[in-house]
Ligand SMILES: Cc1ncc(C[n+]2csc(CCOP(=O)(O)OP(=O)(O)O)c2C)c(N)n1
């Protein structure tokens with residue numbers, strides 16, 4: 001996936017004889033290739049590969065690399081570079097890519113001798129998906145690419161691979177964790193993206209049932225567990241579900257699995273510090289990084305949870321049942337309030353749009369999102385039925401992630417439906433890659449939440465900047481119907497949920513791409529619940545008419 | 554807990570790989586008092602004297618250890634630990 005150019009021509013040329021075996025996908029912008037490789041990596045569970053020329057081609061990848069770094073996604077970048085003899089002379093299209101990406105890659109290597117090229121690429125590919133996944137980059141000067149072939153017997157760079165060997169969790173720690181969970185009054189399991197990579201959702205659910213403990217997720221962790229289990233409360237945090245915010249806020253013992261405790265999830269660290277925290281993570285550098293832990297378990301989530309299930313005693317107490325029914329009560333209240341709030345809106349309502357689309361697509365549909373209010377609506381209301389079907393830019397929050405990620409997801413799973421839940425702002429950042437839909441037969445359904453605004457930022461201006469609205473309202477959007485037409489994609493603007501359902505079903509049935517332009521009220525499209533910056537989870541602003549406290553007793 | 558320590562970090566390769574280590578060092582909320590590096594046999598060893606809160610020093614060491622190019626991170630000689638900083642230190 002990439003865009004060709006002078007400094008990377010020899011590499012592309014070397015692909016020529018293999019073009020049947022290795023699919024070469026031409027993007028319209030390198031950022032698109034990078035996000036597509038990212039989504040491909042998340043779905044295929046092996047690195048997506050992005051390729052770009054030196055200078056602007058390589059720097060166009062940077063946002064995508066940073067995104068993959070923040071979301072621990074397996075990707076490898078190969079960048080062309082000017083010849084070694086002109087290094088440092090500001091030759092045409094010379095950029096010090098090593099310097100640029102050094103802090104945002106899991107591994108990076110600039111090849112300076114021909115014999116290093118193959119070991120470097122093989123190492124970068126391997127490192128990208130070993131242990132906690134992440135982006136890698138190999139910078140390939142032109143003279144190296146054209147150098148005579150060197151013999152290669154599979155050697156790798158002398159990196160320390162043992163770091164990625166999954167450590168066997170320490171049994172003593174697991175026992176301690178079990179004891180804390182048994183003694184807890186209101187335990188909770190906080191699930192991050194690591195649970196998806198470890199394939200550990202069944203263990204999470206079993207432990208939850210064993211302990212009568214609610215399961216809360218982070219935004220990337222939404223991808224890790226199915227939502228249709230009664231103990232899964234859904235995502236907590238800045239824009240989480242009310243019952244999830246309550247479950248995390250009131251927990252006395254938190255078992256956190258495969259998460260880095262982002263500020264987006266926990267809101268405020270002071271209150272979190274008062275909790276007893278058991279942290280399971282593959283990456284030793286995450287343990288204790290953001291919060292002190294009572295027990296830190298380094299290891300694979302699935303292995304650790306299985307060990308925990310072996311030693312922990314099941315708890316079924318009246319107190320825990322009572323607490324769970326309180327959380328269920330909050331969920332019911334939340335849903336009731338959302339129903340009532342619908343009446344305030346003119347036209348279509350964002351969360352009902354999501355529910356309608358969800359109903360009309362198969363359960364294993366892959367949903368990807370842009371970044372903004374629409375993404376937060378999806379965080380709260382798009383129901384994950386099959387783990388591994390929600391791809392979003394969580395850590396970096398990259399507008400424009402949606403379209404290329406949809407293409408990358410489709411490349412990894414051509415037999416599955418892909419839906420992109422996008423904002424009109426996000427859509428316009430990377431729509432240039434829409435031509436790949438027809439070029440490579442990658443149909444997906446693009447749902448644009450069209451509020452003629454950078455709404456999530458406008459929301460902050462409305463509530464935190466005394467309505468000083470600046471640089472968040474579009475004067476007018478371009479004619480998206482014509483955009484769709486230019487790329488030979490069907491376009492519809494649904495007026496009702498029935499319309500919406502009919503259009504989506506048509507696209508699914510026919511395997512056709514579709515752009516749905518959903519007009520939303522840009523005064524009302526305010527995402528709630530909302531834990532404002534600096535506030536604690538129980539202080540979330542709830543939807544109007546929802547009159548419950550998120551504080552237990 | 555305030556910690557003063559000397560860390561020696563060994564990486565394969567040369568300046569490029571050392572740059573990666575320094576990128577982590579830059580982001581640690583600790584104070585560096587000295588640093589020196591030697592390059593030999595395809596390795597670089599950088600030793601640095603630093604001080605800071607125990608958990609911040611820990612952060613630096615763990616983050617450095619997580620880099621694939623880092624072969625070892627050793628505190629040398631023994632760490633000196635105080636309840637409080639002896640002198641007022643302004644963190645970056
Ligand atoms: C590349 C990039 N630039 C700026 C931002 C800051 N930002 C966060 S959300 C947002 C608004 C997104 O607008 P849109 O895609 O229309 O979604 P909406 O909030 O309207 O649903 C902006 C500008 C960002 N996250 N990413």
Ligand SMILES: [Mg+2]
Pocket residue numbers: 372423424425449450451452453454455
């Ligand atoms: Mg918008």
